[in-house]
Amino acid sequence: MPQHVMIVGGGVGGTIVANLLARHLEPIDATVTLIESTGKHAYMPGWLYLPFNHEGLESDQIIRDERGLLNRRVQHIRGTVSDIDTQNRELHVHYSPGLDEIAGTGGAVEATYGYDYLVLATGARLAPEDLSGLSEANGNGGWHHFYSAEAALQLRHALQGFEGGRIVITVGGIPYRCPPAPLEFTFLLDEWLAKHDLRSKTEIQYLFPLPRVFPIESVAEVVTPLLEERHIGYTVFFNAETVDTEKKIISSLEGEEIPYDLLVLVPPHRGARLIEDAGLGDEQGWIPTDRNTLEVKGHQHVYALGDATDLPVSKSGSAAHFEAKIVAARILAAIRGEEPKPDEATYDGEVMCFLETGYNKATQLVFNYEHPPRPPRPSLYYHMEKQLFNRAYWHIVPQGLV
Amino acid sequence: MPDLKEITIDKEIDARGSFCPGPLMELIRGMKALPVGGVLAVLSGDPGSAKDIPAWIQKARHEFIGTFPEQGYTRFVARKTH
Numbered sequence: 001m002p003q004h005v006m007i008v009g010g011g012v013g014g015t016i017v018a019n020l021l022a023r024h025l026e027p028i029d030a031t032v033t034l035i036e037s038t039g040k041h042a043y044m045p046g047w048l049y050l051p052f053n054h055e056g057l058e059s060d061q062i063i064r065d066e067r068g069l070l071n072r073r074v075q076h077i078r079g080t081v082s083d084i085d086t087q088n089r090e091l092h093v094h095y096s097p098g099l100d101e102i103a104g105t106g107g108a109v110e111a112t113y114g115y116d117y118l119v120l121a122t123g124a125r126l127a128p129e130d131l132s133g134l135s136e137a138n139g140n141g142g143w144h145h146f147y148s149a150e151a152a153l154q155l156r157h158a159l160q161g162f163e164g165g166r167i168v169i170t171v172g173g174i175p176y177r178c179p180p181a182p183l184e185f186t187f188l189l190d191e192w193l194a195k196h197d198l199r200s201k202t203e204i205q206y207l208f209p210l211p212r213v214f215p216i217e218s219v220a221e222v223v224t225p226l227l228e229e230r231h232i233g234y235t236v237f238f239n240a241e242t243v244d245t246e247k248k249i250i251s252s253l254e255g256e257e258i259p260y261d262l263l264v265l266v267p268p269h270r271g272a273r274l275i276e277d278a279g280l281g282d283e284q285g286w287i288p289t290d291r292n293t294l295e296v297k298g299h300q301h302v303y304a305l306g307d308a309t310d311l312p313v314s315k316s317g318s319a320a321h322f323e324a325k326i327v328a329a330r331i332l333a334a335i336r337g338e339e340p341k342p343d344e345a346t347y348d349g350e351v352m353c354f355l356e357t358g359y360n361k362a363t364q365l366v367f368n369y370e371h372p373p374r375p376p377r378p379s380l381y382y383h384m385e386k387q388l389f390n391r392a393y394w395h396i397v398p399q400g401l402v
Numbered sequence: 403m404p405d406l407k408e409i410t411i412d413k414e415i416d417a418r419g420s421f422c423p424g425p426l427m428e429l430i431r432g433m434k435a436l437p438v439g440g441v442l443a444v445l446s447g448d449p450g451s452a453k454d455i456p457a458w459i460q461k462a463r464h465e466f467i468g469t470f471p472e473q474g475y476t477r478f479v480a481r482k483t484h
Contacts, residue, residue, distance in 0.1 A: 174427050210426065211454050237461045239430055253434065254462040312424075 003030040003335050006091055006115040008081050008274075010036030010066045012397060013306035013320030013327075014121030020328035020400040022071035030335050033075040033113065034066075037096055041066045042149070043393055044177070045317065048184055048356070050152035051159055052192050057149050061390065069398040077103065082110075084278040086299050089115050117301045117331050120280070120287060121324075122272035124177055124307040124315060130268035131172040133243035142245040143263040146185060147177070158262060159192070164201025165261030168250060171209065172240055173268035177307055177315040179215055180355040180365070182206070182266050183223055187358035189264075190230050204231075205258065207238035207250070219355070219365060222375045226357055240265065269315070271308055286310035291369065292346050294327050301334070303327045313349050313369075321397060322350045328400070354386040362386050403468040409479060412440040418447040418475050426454045429478065433464065436482045441467065447475040455480075 005021055007014045018034040025032070046055075046062045055061060067076050078096040085092070091113045095105055105111070126147055128134040134143065146152040169186050186206050193199040206213065206227065212220035213227065213234055227234050239253040243263065250265075251257045270276070271285025280287055280296065288297040289309040296302040305327050306320030313319045326347045333340040349369030355378075356362045362382040365373040376382070396402045415432045417425035425446035432442045444455065452469065455478045459466040467479040 209430070211457055215424075217450070237458055241434075253430065254458075312419075 002028060003116040004114060005030055005032045005117045005331060006113055007034045007119040007121060009121030009123055010034060010041055011121060011123050011306060012317040013324045015069055015398040016321060016324035016400045017119050017328050018074045019071045021331060022073040024332055027073060033077060035077045035079055035081055035093060036066060037080045039066055039078050041069055047146050047149055047152045048181055050149060051146055051155040052188055062149055064394060081274050086302060119327055120304040120308055121306050122275055122308045124269045125272055126267040127270040128267040131240060133245060143243060143265050145265055145267055147267060162262060164198055166203045166205060167262045168205045168207060168258060168260035169264045170207035170240055171266040174209060175315055176266045176269045179314045183214060184356040186232060188356060190232060191358040206232055206234040208236050209239040211236050216372055218372045219375055222363060282310055294323055294347055314351050316351060316353055318353045319351045323347055354382055406470050409467060410441060411443045414443040416445045418445050424448055425451045426458055429455055433482055438482055438484060441479060441481050443477050443479045445475050445477055
């Protein structure tokens with residue numbers, strides 16, 4: 001009897017696990033099924049550049065069909081998981097409209113799938129309602145972010161109409177996806193404003209909740225002088241508490257009020273609603289996960305990875321990428337009745353990412369649970385490497401080739 | 403520093419083993435949820451907390467009650483004043 005592996009989520013983590021398993025297992029040994037709701041795979045790091053470039057929402061650098069990225073042995077189901085029953089090892093799925101024509105569900109709109117192994121790659125969701133004043137839609141006249149392609153284009157539009165004033169950049173809560181992103185945005189904004197003759201008319205203020213401008217001290221030591229060099233103001237210990245989009249003032253828990261002309265705020269994040277509904281998350285919806293095996297605590301043969309976990313690593317495609325290989329190795333070993341090899345099947349908190357510092361320069365962060373990053377001096381080299389990665393991503397990462 | 407035994411702690415958060423975002427964010431989250439006048443304790447194993455936590459309490463104008471070393475970790479205690 002083949003074993004059934006169900007993977008929920010079609011982001012970088014879920015897609016790599018599905019492809020690695022499908023490549024290394026014969027159908028007689030296991031079926032690999034990936035369930036996700038949109039049929040699309042987004043390259044989220046590309047959103048950072050959208051406010052400053054000319055790419056459209058449908059650009060193939062930003063979004064592609066998920067099916068085209070999956071090994072043909074992976075069964076791809078477009079649908080929404082409405083419930084996870086870990087007692088009976090079942091998923092309840094509502095099919096997305098149109099699936100019948102593609103996959104032939106016989107007209108059914110929902111189904112129950114049993115599993116032997118479950119992988120939760122359910123990601124994070126934006127929860128602007130967690131910050132007072134933000135629940136009223138972003139966009140024109142309110143506030144901005146670049147944590148979706150649509151929002152990033154609205155921000156592009158706002159920048160094109162910007163004539164000078166104070167731009168405030170901050171985060172609505174911690175954790176959020178891609179810790180360097182708001183700093184990268186700030187550096188790219190500084191460059192963009194200079195190129196559009198607006199820098200001398202603009203004050204940039206970067207606000208951050210922690211006692212430094214980046215969670216990790218060694219990185220803060222590299223970027224703080226850069227902020228100072230570029231005359232970018234920063235305030236630390238600023239925990240956003242309310243935003244008044246009418247008066248254009250952001251207030252902190254620490255009692256500071258900062259007026260702005262344009263606000264770019266990374267929305268508060270939470271785990272997927274499905275995880276909260278299934279009772280598998282903590283109070284913010286993150287899944288309690290073993291930091292080395294990536295098994296969901298208290299649930300055998302259920303794994304979590306990427307943004308969905310409560311692990312103390314950055315919520316990033318990079319972490320999901322490293323974790324996916326661990327999850328796949330553990331499931332492969334279990335299906336083959338072998339002991340997992342510790343060097344291939346233990347996550348040590350590894351993350352590798354870039355931090356764009358503007359003017360065609362970037363630095364690189366490589367770290368794990370034990371070793372903080374030691375970022376090199378920002379240079380053209382790392383910027384080019386990042387640009388190359390943005391292009392190469394589609395051909396090597398989802399397939400699990402690197 | 404007052405004697406720990408004489409302090410009534412309303413809520414205690416165990417933030418040991420939490421490095422990112424870390425014990426400071428747990429304390430900030432706890433303070434947000436606490437009623438004014440309440441006393442919060444946070445347990446931290448991160449050496450950085452000795453500097454970060456009192457600095458934040460001062461910046462946020464709450465009352466720092468004290469730092470109490472335990473075996474392998476430290477208990478930080480503060481009162482929410484506004």
